[in-house]
Amino acid sequence: MKGERCFAPKCAMIKKPYPPGSQGKKRRRGVLSEYGIQLKEKQKLRKIYNIREAQLRRYFGEAAKVRGVVTDILLAKLETRMDNIIFRLGIAESRAKARQIVGHGHILLNDKKIDIPSINVKKGDVVRIKKSSLAKPLFKDLEVRLKKYNPPAWLSLDKKDFFAAVLRTPAKEDVGSNIDFQMIVEYYSR
Numbered sequence: 001m002k003g004e005r006c007f008a009p010k011c012a013m014i015k016k017p018y019p020p021g022s023q024g025k026k027r028r029r030g031v032l033s034e035y036g037i038q039l040k041e042k043q044k045l046r047k048i049y050n051i052r053e054a055q056l057r058r059y060f061g062e063a064a065k066v067r068g069v070v071t072d073i074l075l076a077k078l079e080t081r082m083d084n085i086i087f088r089l090g091i092a093e094s095r096a097k098a099r100q101i102v103g104h105g106h107i108l109l110n111d112k113k114i115d116i117p118s119i120n121v122k123k124g125d126v127v128r129i130k131k132s133s134l135a136k137p138l139f140k141d142l143e144v145r146l147k148k149y150n151p152p153a154w155l156s157l158d159k160k161d162f163f164a165a166v167l168r169t170p171a172k173e174d175v176g177s178n179i180d181f182q183m184i185v186e187y188y189s190r
């Protein structure tokens with residue numbers, strides 16, 4: 001597996017920490033402009049949350065219309081997506097896998113089957129895995145994984161019955177990401 005190999009000294013990025021090709025070593029690294037920094041932060045956010053540009057633009061537009069701090073509202077909108085909730089609960093190892101789990105209809109939101117990963121959950125919503133889906137190989141070692149996992153403070157997880165509740169809206173302190181949301185707000189505000 002590639003992931004394990006990159007922790008060893010034989011990892012390609014350790015042996016050659018420059019891009020491939022004859023021009024790889026000569027790559028010019030200039031100072032990024034303010035726009036470049038903003039763009040980089042936006043792209044980082046898109047990659048982390050696995051969303052398209054149109055989705056992020058829509059989330060920003062919704063956050064800008066609501067009264068309050070735009071950065072906090074944008075963060076809350078991204079964190080309360082169903083695929084992100086499944087990832088934060090430890091049910092899936094990645095947001096991409098969480099998106100697939102939701103898309104295949106393995107999740108119930110308030111006892112209703114959903115298959116749209118971008119659905120936003122609210123305070124008090126209950127998320128659970130369908131009983132019929134628990135027998136699938138996808139969830140075979142879930143109980144073992146969840147024993148070691150502690151979900152964020154804004155989510156409560158019942159590790160035996162595999163259901164969770166949203167206790168409150170997430171704050172910046174709960175997420176602890178290294179993204180500068182202010183740069184993203186400035187990018188979309190131009």
